[in-house]
Amino acid sequence: MIRVTEQDSTYHDIDQMSVMDILRSINNEDKTVPLAVEQCLPQIEKLATAVAERMKNGGRLFYIGAGTSGRLGVVDASECPPTFGVPFDEVVGIIAGGDKAIRKAVENAEDDDQQAWADLSEFNINEKDCLVGLAASGTTPYVIGGLQKAAAQQVLTGCIVCNAGSPVAAASEFPVEVVVGPEFLTGSTRMKSGTAQKLVLNMLSTTVMIRLGRVKGNKMVDMQLTNHKLVDRGTQMVMNELNIAYQEAEALLIRYGSVRKAVLAGTKTKE
Incomplete structure (x- = not known):
């Protein structure tokens, strides 16, 4: 060769x-x-x-x-x-x-x-x-x-x-x-x-x-929240998806540990 x-x-x-x-x-x-x-x-x-x-x-x-x-x-x-x-x-x-x-x-x-x-x-x-x-x-x-x-x-x-x-x-x-x-x-x-x-x-x-379903839309919904930047990014995603305030979105994110789970929980709550 x-x-x-x-x-x-x-x-x-x-x-x-x-x-x-x-x-x-x-x-x-x-x-x-x-x-x-x-x-x-x-x-x-x-x-x-x-x-x-x-x-x-x-x-x-x-x-x-x-x-x-x-x-x-x-x-x-x-x-x-x-x-x-x-x-x-x-x-x-x-x-x-x-x-x-x-x-x-x-x-x-x-x-x-x-x-x-x-x-x-x-x-x-x-x-x-x-x-x-x-x-x-x-x-x-x-x-x-x-x-x-x-x-x-x-x-x-x-x-x-x-x-x-x-x-x-x-x-x-x-x-x-x-x-x-x-x-x-x-x-x-x-x-x-x-x-x-x-x-x-x-x-x-x-x-x-x-x-494998690890992305929703164009977002990293399963990313690990390992620093403040990523927590903020995830919070913004939850805010936009659920149309809620920053503090509420952040609380959901921290409670459930991922954007995917936070959005799912927030959606069920709204229902």
């Missing part, structure tokens, strides 16, 4: 550029990423539809990856409970090298093709669940090994990669291949490739949660 992610940057002598030229060049490259993602919408649709169906039947969603890709998976998974009110173990992000690798690179962690399945087995992953492998290169042994083992156990498999025709995609039932081209800084896949993966992860988890 041709690893476009490793090809030389089309920009030369970037160390001689002015600050504005560096910024403008990076920005120009970043503009191409959403267009590349757009080309993959049919692939993303298939993955999101399949994941939502599994999760409707009690399945969970797992992400595995190394380096930047692994960190992006951890971020997306960690945002699902506060945003959508799902249990913390319903969407799980696993990074090669363990949680310490979130902050500091762990040497050779991504080269072990057996460790991902060992990590996943700690969560008793099974045929009800979904596994999405994240690897910009599409060649990470940790991810390939995890996907292959998962597929053999009838776990639904997908991936988000940034090279075409990769081993990671070959190991996935629902591959998403977002080819964004060479990076501004040669081989630095935390840049365009990372942005592409983040965009697809946003689309995947948000779409799945909407399909």
Whole structure:
């Protein structure tokens, strides 16, 4: 396979550029990423539809990856409970090298093709669940090994990669291949490739949660009320939905713990 992610940057002598030229060049490259993602919408649709169906039947969603890709998976998974009110173990992000690798690179962690399945087995992953492998290169042994083992156990498999025709995609039932081209800084896949993966992860988890009924209208009605800003946001939602005063809406929200429950209770009271 041709690893476009490793090809030389089309920009030369970037160390001689002015600050504005560096910024403008990076920005120009970043503009191409959403267009590349757009080309993959049919692939993303298939993955999101399949994941939502599994999760409707009690399945969970797992992400595995190394380096930047692994960190992006951890971020997306960690945002699902506060945003959508799902249990913390319903969407799980696993990074090669363990949680310490979130902050500091762990040497050779991504080269072990057996460790991902060992990590996943700690969560008793099974045929009800979904596994999405994240690897910009599409060649990470940790991810390939995890996907292959998962597929053999009838776990639904997908991936988000940034090279075409990769081993990671070959190991996935629902591959998403977002080819964004060479990076501004040669081989630095935390840049365009990372942005592409983040965009697809946003689309995947948000779409799945909407399909699971975790959104009403365009509101996060199951979000966790973990700070004053979110309590205020939730109060405004309850106010608007029930057409009541702020203090009454806030009292309902605090009493019932979520916008959904507060609105339901307020609606019954009005009846």
